[in-house]
Amino acid sequence: MKRKYVVCLLAILIIPGFFAQGLAFVEWNTHKTLKLDTQPLDVAVSKSGNLIFVLTKSGKILIYSSDGKLKDKIDVGNHVDQIKSGPGEEWLFLSSRKNKTVEILHVDFIQDINISGSPFKGVENAPIAIAVFSDFQ
Helix, strand or coil: CHHHHHHHHHHHHHHHHHHHHHCCCCCCCCCCCCCCCCCEEEEEECCCCCEEEEEECCCEEEEEECCCCEEEEEECCCCCCEEEECCCCCEEEEEECCCCEEEEEECCCCCCCCCCCCCCCCCCCCCCCCCCCCCCC
16 A cells, blocks of 8 residues: 555656656747749758758749858749758758759859959959869868
């Protein structure tokens, strides 16, 4: 008889402790709201968090900077219904349930550099290419 009381007493003391540890209080606030002209289907964020990719129902990917400014748009077609960002900043994976496909996109961002007034050697309008080595292991 004493054993039942001890077990019941332990259950009364221990079980509420398990539930209390699972509860938490969370504070949150909305950092930014992106206002779109069309319905969003999916969202992916780059690994660094610098880019936000929004797949829209109209078949476009809207590329936003982390501060919410629209950088560019890519027309991928309305068959795409899901988007994931890859291991780096420049990889996107687009899936289509309808077509049973996954498209792998490599996105390069082209930056205009104002060099007016800068010293140069050679032909003034010569094309240039800048190579970025960003993965030193």
